[in-house]
Amino acid sequence: MQRIALVGFGTVGQGLCEILQAKRGALRARYGYEFAVVAATDLQRGTAFDPEGLEIDALLAAARDGQPFSQGQRDWDAPTMIRECNADVVCELAFTDLQTGEPAIGHCRAAFDTDKHVVTSNKGPAALAYREMRALAERQGVQFLIEGTVMSGTPMLNLAQGPLAGCTIQAARGILNGTTNYILTQMELGMSYEDALAKAQELGYAEADPTGDVEGHDARAKVTIIANVLMGAPVAIQDVDCEGITNITPAEIEKARAEKARWKLIGAVERTEGGVNAWVHPEMVPLAHPLAGIMGATNAATFATDLLGDVTIVGPGAGRQETGFSILTDLLRIHRGA
Numbered sequence: 001m002q003r004i005a006l007v008g009f010g011t012v013g014q015g016l017c018e019i020l021q022a023k024r025g026a027l028r029a030r031y032g033y034e035f036a037v038v039a040a041t042d043l044q045r046g047t048a049f050d051p052e053g054l055e056i057d058a059l060l061a062a063a064r065d066g067q068p069f070s071q072g073q074r075d076w077d078a079p080t081m082i083r084e085c086n087a088d089v090v091c092e093l094a095f096t097d098l099q100t101g102e103p104a105i106g107h108c109r110a111a112f113d114t115d116k117h118v119v120t121s122n123k124g125p126a127a128l129a130y131r132e133m134r135a136l137a138e139r140q141g142v143q144f145l146i147e148g149t150v151m152s153g154t155p156m157l158n159l160a161q162g163p164l165a166g167c168t169i170q171a172a173r174g175i176l177n178g179t180t181n182y183i184l185t186q187m188e189l190g191m192s193y194e195d196a197l198a199k200a201q202e203l204g205y206a207e208a209d210p211t212g213d214v215e216g217h218d219a220r221a222k223v224t225i226i227a228n229v230l231m232g233a234p235v236a237i238q239d240v241d242c243e244g245i246t247n248i249t250p251a252e253i254e255k256a257r258a259e260k261a262r263w264k265l266i267g268a269v270e271r272t273e274g275g276v277n278a279w280v281h282p283e284m285v286p287l288a289h290p291l292a293g294i295m296g297a298t299n300a301a302t303f304a305t306d307l308l309g310d311v312t313i314v315g316p317g318a319g320r321q322e323t324g325f326s327i328l329t330d331l332l333r334i335h336r337g338a
């Protein structure tokens with residue numbers, strides 16, 4: 001029985017719980033995976049704890065109705081809950097802060113201090129403190145798993161670390177932000193930038209502060225994570241050159257169309273003689289190029305490898321269910337002991 005604590009119960013936490021509810025029987029039957037959500041904390045809903053397991057339906061109902069959690073209420077803040085609860089795994093699903101990484105980094109430290117695994121889609125700890133997080137996890141013999149930080153549930157990091165483990169990844173290049181790809185797609189269809197951004201927020205793609213998406217900071221965090229996790233390069237986020245999509249006007253979209261091309265926000269990491277080069281900027285991609293066909297909130301990444309040549313993965317890059325799934329995939333990885 002895997003005991004789970006949820007830190008943050010917004011889009012991702014609710015998406016995860018909906019999947020866990022819907023698939024409880026199938027996960028048990030297929031993989032012998034059984035779980036209990038023993039603790040949950042959220043700034044709006046307070047903290048709930050039951051060492052035997054909380055009712056997931058009641059957690060979801062509280063979120064739907066905008067009410068505090070109704071069971072096992074505790075007067076605990078998040079770090080206290082993380083330390084005091086009997087979870088095996090802490091799912092850190094609070095908001096991303098790419099300036100400080102907090103409060104998520106503190107949540108991860110509290111989990112590692114008390115020998116708990118961390119699974120997170122929060123880019124703060126992974127982009128700003130990956131080495132420290134890995135070292136703390138290794139010292140305690142637990143895992144720090146972050147599939148959801150890049151391409152949401154599309155298994156980009158796990159693909160590179162698992163099936164591609166025997167290859168050297170020489171470069172990774174792709175469309176790593178769903179919101180901006182969605183906006184560029186909608187602008188091409190005639191929607192205004194403002195309406196497309198509002199729709200991306202409504203669909204749950206955008207960050208709480210969408211400036212991070214449109215100015216490229218979200219993609220920059222992902223590029224930093226790829227450099228650190230998949231290339232072992234100690235790249236700091238501020239080392240990644242970054243330009244977003246805010247200068248792409250309808251006139252620029254038309255110009256690309258006339259040139260049989262399409263604007264895409266590209267993030268890339270390449271090995272060089274002395275280390276790695278990493279950047280994020282918009283490119284006019286010729287329509288014949290595979291990345292030009294990636295539309296909406298879909299993401300894509302191509303790994304240039306030594307043994308296989310190019311390997312490309314395409315899939316959702318954002319969304320409630322998609323990111324909820326990214327957490328499930330890492331929970332199952334812990335269950336498998338992989």
Ligand code: HSE
Nearest residue numbers: 177178179205207318
């Ligand atoms: N805001 C992010 C995006 C969410 O649009 O890609 C997933 O990291």
